[in-house]
Each structure stands twice: as C-alpha cells, then as structure tokens.
Amino acid sequence: MGLAFTSDPAATPRSAPKILDATRDLLAAQGYSTLTIEGVAAAAGVGKSTIYRWWPNKEALVADALAEVFRAEEIPDRGDTRAEVREAVDMTIRNYANEDLAASLPALAAGLLPHPELMARFRETFLRRKRQNIDVVLRRGMERGDLPPDLDTELVQDLWAGAILYRRLMIGSPLDDDLAERLVELVTHSPTAALSRRPPASSD
C-alpha cells in the first residue's frame, strides 16, 4: 500500500487499513483541526501506542490517509489536446471536490509548514507526481502545435490548482463544468503573455 509518512516506510503494520479508514472517517466528520491520535485509536479499535509505533505524529498519519485517495494518474495520449487538458483539470477538481481531501489537504499543508522534512515528503507525494503527469499533457499539446511553444507549464498548474482550491476552501462556490471549461480555455485559446516563460517585463 506504499505508506510514505511512517517512521519505517519499508514495513506495513497489519492494522494500517483500519487505522487509515478511521482517520479518513474522522477527517470527513470533524475536520483536521480537532482530530486527535486518541480519537483515531478509539475509532479503529487499536491502542494509541500502536499508532505512535508507526506514525511519529498526527500530520504523518493524516498524510498517509489522504495519499491513498489523492488522484495523480497518467493521462493517456488521446491525440486530442483539448480533451487531455480537460482531463487534467478534471483530475485536479476531483481531488478538491473529494470530501476527505477538500478541507484537510490545505489544513495539513499548513500544519506541515513548520516541519520541513515532512513538508518535503508532502510535496513529493501530493504534488510532484500529479504535476509531472499534467506537465506531460501540456508538453504533448506544445509539440502538436496546439499550445504555444513557450507556455509556462508551472504557472498554468498554479493557476488551475489555485483557483480550484480557493473556490472550494474560501469562496464555497461550485467546482462545476463552467469552471472546468474556463480553466481549459485559459491555455487552449489565445493564451496571454502572462502564460509565457518569457519575463513579463519584456512585453511592456
């Protein structure tokens, strides 16, 4: 099952599935802030010490629980840049529309900021693979001539994921088809100088 945040990533405790299920159930029911290791132990029917044997703290436990439901898969070559770009946007929307992940992922990231080593593992697990797979889609579009050759693919992903996260967490507006189509249009139709790798100052 590939636990990434345990004290010993090579080993997998037999009780891991029920501990991680209980963690997700409690996250969905009460949110990240008030979740405790004690509460997870009680819900999973294991001792607190069992959890602490495998996960150093609440942040690491939550990260492994969320990693199992986070979507970061490869998007196949469909010979259709627009369709592939829409799949990339939809994958990002599904992650933030997921009740387990929506509020807990940014709360977890905020909780990890004071722990650089765990934050590095968080970025590796939750961001790097997803971003690499979406980067492949954008580069295929550039090679086909469907997207501008100097597209800043990092900025595109920051705008997509940022707008989706912000709407879900701060504004509370729906992550609907209209939003998805606008985020697709942002890169597939007349991209602006803002999305070019060239420094923006030179275009003034």
Add this chain to the structure above:
Amino acid sequence: MGLAFTSDPAATPRSAPKILDATRDLLAAQGYSTLTIEGVAAAAGVGKSTIYRWWPNKEALVADALAEVFRAEEIPDRGDTRAEVREAVDMTIRNYANEDLAASLPALAAGLLPHPELMARFRETFLRRKRQNIDVVLRRGMERGDLPPDLDTELVQDLWAGAILYRRLMIGSPLDDDLAERLVELVTHSPTAALSRRPPASSD
C-alpha cells in the same frame, strides 16, 4: 477595534489587545493546528475564562486576531489601470506573504467549514471587502476601455488569490515581482475567452 467574531460584537474587552497579540505571536511560532486557548491565556497573562467570555472557540479568536492584520483597503483612482491592477495584486500578495496570515488563514478556513455561521462571518470579514475594493479597480479599467467590457471579475480574483495562496502554501515558491507582473498581464494584455462572462462553451 471592531471585533467581528466575539460572542458580543458590541462590547470590547479591555484585555483584547494583549489577547490578540498573544494569539498572533503563537500562530507565527507554532502554527494554527496546535494553538490552544490555554496557551493563549498563559501567554497573555489572563485566565482561560476571560477568553471564553468573549470568544466562543479557538476559530473565533484566531479570526479576530488575523482580521486586524488583513489588508483590504480601497485603491484610489490613479488614472492608470495597469498601476491600479498591480496595487490590487500586491495587496493580495502582502496578505499571503504575511507570516501571521500565510499558513493560518487557509487552516482557519478549513477549521471553519463545519461551522456555517462562523464561515459566513469569515467570508464577510476576510473576503467581501477586499474583493469589492478590487472589483472597483477592475470596473474602472473596463470603463476606461483598458480592460474588456465583459471581464469576469470574480474569476480574475479567484485566479489571482488562488495562485498566490497555492504557491505560498503548497509549492513554497516566492511571491515575487515576476509572479505579480504575470498576474497583472493575465488581465491587462489580450485576455482570453476564459476570462469573459460569456459561457465558454459558446466560444467553441
């Protein structure tokens, strides 16, 4: 001082300034997740019951502490759309670059999601006034003919604030001049169909 999240918004406890200072100091030092009312009371030199008399819970206390440092001011008419748009972007960047706010604001929002009444006050305090003042800037630019007349000002603000929040919280990359200029370009140069109020499907 306009406390918005107390149990009695008409009253202001004399000890409020030192309680709110202590809250911000602890947020900056240890983050939102592990902050407790007990810890704030000890740091401020007041009793726990004094804090609970005025704030119903940790979320409300943190919201008032952050509201005092959150920037949401009006941006004056400078007769220069690009300069005013840059001021709007810079105000948003300053909020997320602020050490007190950067990680605590999204963690607070996540903590408030299960409390609709407090979440509504959060949106009123932290989002509505800032967004209205930035909306005025974008509408002045539209009236001057510098920005397209059908600009979706809500989406523009979601893209701006989202990219800034995402970079600060998830990616950890700098909120620098290059990012600010790109976010300005996004609306001032050749905006795409994505940023129009027209449904994107009709442009296909």
